[in-house]
Amino acid sequence: MKEAEQEVDLLSRPYAERQLIVVLSDAEVKAQQRYKEEQAESGFRKTVKSLSRYLLPTPLIIAEATIELYKSIVNLGEQGIQALSVSQSDAREIKFPPGHPRFGVLYIAHPAAEKVYFPLAQFHRLTFEHKFSEAVILLMSLGATHIEVQHVTGWSKEFSSKMDISIPQVNVEGEAAASSKRSSGSEILFTANFNGNTANELPSNLVWFHHEPTWQQIADGRLKYGMKDFSLTVRYEDDLGVNVGLKTAATKAKLDIGGNFEDHQSTVWKILGKFS
Incomplete structure (x- = not known):
């Protein structure tokens, strides 16, 4: 395990090395680094004693919290899971959801946006939401005038209702009620019309697109x-090791996971539609 190792810039590391991070205060990370330099081979009891010395004259309640957090990161490592300690200053280079980062929360790197x-x-919810949103942005930028999103496997209507996207859910009334399921049995999750959309360009800042040959x-x-009709598939099938096992290990290590855990579901959605 390589906790609190900041000699190499975080974002230049391979994904596997920087996938899991815990954000700490600058003082906490420096204390861990000084300890590692002087006591790399010491036992766990000596580890706690050394950290206490490096944190003085920090108020006792803060020092104790730091030691407990360090124990948590060590515990996670003892379970075979590497997490890096990142200082609050270095975390300014990272994009987190609103209200984050918080000290002691275990964060996972986005697989496509470094x-x-x-x-x-x-x-999993935020990563899939980001991928789906990019697919829609891509299609709108290419001139889509109509899209219909169909559920194939995995997360469906209940999940889609929680997503923070601007596309309205299909209004199943009148004639729409009869067509809310295709002959294939696929459930329609969303429909949207973009009247007068004459866009015809590739949007900037795409991250998933470069890994999706069919897109x-x-x-x-x-x-x-001059393609006029399209069928684009959004797949989310790899859990990237972020699963119940990781959640259990983090909980055992007494790390905060940042809310109620939403497990991965292998999911395929299909987006059908027309260009202008």
Whole structure:
């Protein structure tokens, strides 16, 4: 385990090394670093004693909280899970959800956007939401005039109602009620019309797009060959090791996971529609 190791810039590390972080105060990280330099091979009891010495004259209640947090990170490492301690100053370079970062919360790195971290508890919902939103932004920027989102597997209507997106849920009334399920049995999650949308460009700041060959084919078809109809699939099938096992290990280590844990579901949604 390499706790509190900041010699190499966090965001330049391979994903596996920087996937899990805990944000601490600058003083706490410095105390851990000084301890590591002088007592790298000491036992756990000596570890706590050394940290106490480095934290003085910090108020006792803060020093005790720091020692407990250090114990938590060590405990996680003893379970075979590496987490890096990141100082509050270094965390300014990272994008967190509103209200974060909070000290002692276990954060997980976004798999495609290198500067983004989400709390463990909300990681899967926020990551899938981000991927789906990018797909919609891509289609709108390419000139979509109508989209229909169909559930294929995994998260469905109840999950979609929690998502922070601007697309309204399909209004199942009158004729729409009869078509709320396609002949294939797929449930319609959202529909949207973009009247007068004449956009025809690739948006900037895409992160998922570069890992999705079929999305790239749709963009080429629209930009180079005048494609009029499209079918784009949003897949979220890898839990990235963020699962009940990690949640259990973090809880055992007495780390905060940032809310009620939402587990991964292998999910496929299909977006059908037309370009202008």
